[in-house]
Amino acid sequence: MMIQVKNLWHIYEGRKEALRGVNFEMGREIVALVGPNGSGKTTLAKHLNGLLKPTRGDVIIDGMNTKEHSVAELSKLVGYVFQNPEHMFFEESIFKEVAFGPKNLGLSPEEIEERVKWALKKVNLKGYEERTPYSLSGGEKQRLAIACVLSMKPKYLILDEPTTGLDERSAESVKEIIKSLYEEGHGILFITHEMDLVLELAQRVVLLYKGEKVFDGPTDEFFSIELRNYGLDKPELLRISFSIGTGFVRNVEEFIGRFLR
């Protein structure tokens, strides 16, 4: 089980290179993809389910080269949750909305119903089946977007800024969903600008800068490099912890534990 990106270049028509020779691999893990605006994060992510095809280089998902397979075929393996959930809702009921993906896969009605129930339960939207997608709150819409992709049972899940614009409680529930999906065996890659989210969730961080991969490694190492060079900064918690010498911590509880010891 492996996503392999080999010497990936991407050039949008008439513009300069968006990705320049990126090499990257991921398996069953939680990876954060970070970098300033225009660094190529979304371009890289869109290669992982074949929405974009490499200008040069290869992207291979579990042995399938994206150049030889359609997005529909790859959607069984890689789920992609777009930044704006409203860009995908068009059915009159939430049940139908979540069933759209499995229907496209040509599954039996029983299988579809079972998957919809499972996906809605997973994102805590059980009982919402007959409501319309547009009647939901921002956080619920984001969870529904995840359910729409989950119902296709992909091995890998890509989330583009999953918590942007959400309030604390909604963001918290999206984080819980990500964690539990990882525990069930999914490989997860999320794009974000929020360093708190990286600190809390990511096992590994990939940093893109001007189309090149400038860092790829464990989260604690990531936070020890000079992030300001890339227009990023450490979360407050880490700045405090580093300056008083308690080192890398994931959350406040861990920090207090170390501090008291």
Add this chain to the structure above:
Amino acid sequence: MMYNFYIKRDSILHSLDPRVKLTGTAAAVIILLLFNSPEVLIPLFFLTMLLIYLLGKITLREQYRVLRPLFPILIITIVVWAFVYDPWYRGALIGVAYGLRLLTFGLIAFALLMTTTQRDLILGFIKLKMPYEYGLTMTIALRYIPTLYMLALNIMDAQKARGWEMEKGNIFVRIKKMSAVLVPLLIASIKTAHELSIALESRGFGARRKRTFLHTIEMKKRDYIALFLTGITIGIALYVRYGLGFGHIKLY
């Protein structure tokens, strides 16, 4: 994405006031409608091409490019006339003339769009007493075409990621499939329009009945000369058509 036809050149047509060009366009359409005989319409088409090239510096290749989408209509016109008219070769000739008249209309409209910026065109309409709101509506509509196009592409990507395939199925299946893109697009458009209206109002749009413009247009000497020449041309066309009785044929 072809939504703006303007080609920046240094020519007589480019330098004229948009009001004069709008008048000229209207005059050209009237002249075209005066005549129906192939002896006039066919040369008129080539004359129009030549004039656009000489006065507007729009090359024949550029003119051909905008006319190309209209060619099917030309062919259909010729074929239909050849079928319904006796003798058929006379019908075909009339078909050629009528088809070319249609293409000439196209040429004239494109000549206007290719030599006038959107801003000047709308300003021209406003100076001709069209309400400012309509002008703004036109500008916004044109401005948002590329934005909505990008949005549509983005929505299509989102649906593709859910296994949606436009290419599969017959025409009816495909039309039904389009709802997966059209519904989110429509909702996003309405939301954008609503937000835009709030933004406009919050920046004082409509606060005063009369408003000033940063960029204005003014009639110069050459504009009056062009207007005068347009008038003379219409006069000559009317004289040829009704005075001399030339250029109009009885079809039945």
